[in-house]
Amino acid sequence: MADEIKTTQEEPSESRNFIHAFIEEDIAPGGQYEGMTVHTRFPPEPNGYLHIGHCKALTIDFGTAEKYGGLCNLRMDDTNPTKEDEEFVEAIKEDIHWLGFDWGDRFFYGSDYFEEDYRQAVGLIRKGLAYVCQLSPEEFRAHRGEIGVPATSPYRDRPVEESLDLFARMRAGEFPNGAMTLRAKIDLASGNFNMRDPVLYRINHMHHHRQGDKWCIYPMYDFAHPIQDALEGITHSLCSLEFEAHRPLYNWVVEHCDLPARPRQIEFARLGIDHTVMSKRKLRRLVEEGRVSGWDDPRMPTLCGLRRRGYTPRSIRNFCERIGVAKSSNVVEYGFLEHCLREDLNETAQRVMAVLRPVRLTITNYPADKQETVTVENNPLDEAAGTREVAFSRNLWIEVDDFLAEPVPKYKRLYPSGPECRLKGAYLITCTGCVKDEAGNVVEVLAEYDPESRGGDPADGRKVKGATIHWVDAGTAVDAEVRLYDNLFTDADPDAAEKDFLECLNPHSLETLTGCKVEAGLERAEAPASFQFMRLGYFCLDSRDSRPGHLVFNRSVSLKDSFKK
Missing domain, CATH: 2.40.240.10 (Ribosomal Protein L25; Chain P)
Structure with missing residues (x-):
């Protein structure tokens, strides 16, 4: 059952949630971070564009640091070379700046730490806390065990020197993909499967967008992330609820590696919105199959898509602040996002006919x-x-x-x-x-x-x-194309497992009107100017397709507010 959404209009500076309570406990006299600057980070993976779900996370990361006069780093999580690209890096930077946040000189790449990740892994092998395992992916799954049945690995007691040698040869590129992994030696009988000797490194002979072909082994996120946090002096590693079961492994890495700091991981519920999807894999599929015009299609939940549709930074930040920070998953009505935009544009948009x-x-x-x-x-x-x-x-x-x-x-x-x-x-x-x-x-x-x-x-x-x-005067009217948008999906939950999400695509999500008439003067407007077309809704000039002699307006949101306060 989705949590009830509160629409209170408290000032963001007055808001307090369970994350703030933890932080205030930590920085209070006697707390583990007493006298220290609150330091968070936002670590997006540069394999796609940011969407409204990421926006909640970055608002929490940057907003929390802002609230406590602290710092927030921007770190590209590029430890997996699959589909990572500098195009996405620049787009992520643009989106964060557009929302009004800044990371100063604290911009990093996860791949900047590859040498240190490797050094820490070698250190774990020397301590007898990691070993090279030669189980194939299929064998790994077969030896994973079940609840009440421990996992097994015939390589767990491999001599330290042998694991050191094999790990060095893995780095040198002597073995094919899937031939070996480096695993932590923790507890094969753990009830938390993430602690059953998890993989720390895997072989992947793939070109990296920044490191080129220097590396053919890559650290797993659960291993690299706590190391990166500690090296950057992060005090609070704020992440989504899916990582709650991974927190024991995060803490294990921090405890057993030789690191300069001990960050604390705190989890919060991810954002769900009805009639859309948040999976970057699914969003990528929409783009690559031509179901939408691109990552910035105004029907997409990406920040560049919302920006092109006419959403403002204030409306999105207000939305993220007002839905709150929860420990349990919830689904927010898309209508509430529209409600926040309508409130903002009602105050700021020029009325035109x-x-x-x-x-x-x-x-x-x-x-x-x-x-x-x-x-x-x-x-x-x-x-x-x-x-x-x-x-x-x-x-x-x-x-x-x-x-x-x-x-x-x-x-x-x-x-x-x-x-x-x-x-x-x-x-x-x-x-x-x-x-x-x-x-x-x-x-x-x-x-x-x-x-x-x-x-x-x-x-x-x-x-x-x-x-x-x-009305519009016929003698001075300017012709325009107007695009009317509706939900991209007809089903409130297109992610439901029993169906393909593409089956729920709304064939009427875009209606294009030509020969529309707008009052004289709008031909001089520049994107991202927004207007209230009287009696019709809020519209913005399209940033991609509008040009002199061919005005294109996107409807951002209707005038009618259907959201129940």
Whole structure:
């Protein structure tokens, strides 16, 4: 059962969770880190782009250091050369800076420590705490044992000198992949299978993105990570709950290696969001199979995708802070992420007029040669935002949904002989009819205006039964392409084991509208500018596809907030 999400708007500086409680205990008088600077790290693997799940982790890592006036390192976990690339390294840096965090001069690669990792492994062999094992992967699984049945290895009592020799030859490249591993000598009967003589090193003849072909043996994460933490002076190694069962091994490595510090590992629950996937393997598959346009597709949960869709750093950090830090797994509604964005954009986005599905409106009693401007507010929630002048004339564009030839009950917009409606910021009009083409489609709506109603403001005291309608001047309107997004998956849990997640892809997750009309001036906007299209939602200029002469807007979020507070 998913934990209930609280939407309290406490200031982040006032928040306190179980991680903070542990840290405050550690740095208090008598604590193990008394008088020391709180020092955390964020260690992403550079084999893909950061997503919203990583964002929770990095917010905890950097935010915790920030809270206690400490430091946070950025370390690329590149101990596994498979699919690692500098492209991802630079993208990770960009995303973290975009969110407002910085690591100063404390940027590292896990591969920087390969020589030290090897030295520590040799030290364990000399102490009789590690040995070279020649079980094949299949044999390893067969000897793993079961609950109540110890694991076995015929190589556990191999002489120290023999293991030292074989380990050196492993490094020299004498053996093929899978022929040997280096294992810790801990407890083959442990109830925690991670402690049943875990593998510390494996052979992998693969080119490394930074080390080239210098190494053909690579340390396992459970071995390398605590060594890296200790060498960097990390006090608190904050990681996701999946590593809780690995903590005894983390502590074992710290205790038995010759290291300058003793970091403490603390685990928290990972972030789950409905109607999406967080697995980088699955996200990579979406990209490589062309199911999305790339890692920055606005439907993706990647930070570059969310940024391109119009999400702001403040909205994402607010989301991560408000969902809290828990010890038990939870799934958050995607609607709450949208809620946080909507809150932010409501305060900051300029209001503009745009028509997505246009039909022409002709005000028949308005002078054909007259052109004027009307004043509209840029953002009614921000007095400093001011106002602007918008062109107005006899010919306008309105939404096709704002007119019905045959009205339905309670319809309060334009229809023949219907009630007066307000044109936003302009005049009151009354619909007098329409023009249809041969197929019976409405191609023009006809109306008359009241010249004495300029301003169209409800504060003028006129009681109008009809709705307020947004519009765009036909003579000055700018054409645009608009992309409307929905959930990428139809199923709330596309990761469910009994089905392939691709079967849940939403065929209607993207709707592209062309021939849309936006008010003059938006052609000068630059990404990542965000706007509220009145009555339609919040939109941003697309950072990849929009260009002079071809405006492209992405809908970031609708105006309607369906999230239940």
